[in-house]
Amino acid sequence: MHYAAIRQPTDPEAFITDLKRRMTEALDRLSGALADGSAGGVKVTNRHGEPWIKVPKLERLDESTGLQALKDEVIRRWGVLDLLDVLKNADFLTSFTDEFASVAAYERIDRAVLQRRLLLAPFALGTNMGIRDIVATAEHGETPSMREIARSVGLSSTGSVAYQLDQMAQLGAIDHGPGRGPGRSIALRG
DSSP, rough: TTTTTTOOOSHHHHHHHEEEEEEEHHHHHHHHHHHOOSSTTEEEEETTTTTEEEEOOOOOOOOOOOHHHHHHHHHHHHHHHHHHHHHHHHHHHHOOGGGGSSSSSSSSSSHHHHHHHHHHHHHHHTTTTTHHHHHOOOOOOOOOSSSHHHHHTTTHHHHHHHHHHHHHHHTSSEEEOSSSTTTEEEEOOO
C-alpha cells in the first residue's frame, strides 16, 4: 500500500486510534444535529419496533453546467458506450477488482468469478436493471466484446476484428452467431 499517497500512518495502532477519533467526532456531530433538528430532515424513528433512520427524498438538482458538454464529447469520441464495457476496460487497465478482498477468513470463490460479480454489481445498479435480473439473464461476460478482442490482439479497429472473425468462420475455424452486437456468440470448431 502507498500510505503516504493516501496520507495514512503505517502504524496500525495510530491508524485505528485516529479512525476511532474521527468516527466518534462524526457521530457526536450527527447526534447534535439530530437533537437540534439541523440534520437536513434525517430522523431516527421506529419501524416494526426497531430503530429506523429516515432520510428525506432529495429534490432533483439542475444539471451541472459542463455536464452536457462532457456527454457530447464522450459521444463524439466513442459513440454510445455500454457501461459494462467501461467497467471491464477500467479493470483491464487498472486491475481495480484485485483490491477487493473477502471479509471471511478465506475466499471460497474463484477469483475470476469474484471479478465478474464485482463488475456486474455496479452494472446492474447503474443500468437500473437490478442484480437479480442480471443474474437471471446470464448474458454478460460469456463472449468478449469486439473492443476486448481488438485490445488483446493489438488491433486498432473493431472492424478489423469483425473482418478477422468472418475470415475465420469462412475457413471453418469458428462458428459465430448472426449480427455484430454484444450477444453474438463465438465457438471454436473442434
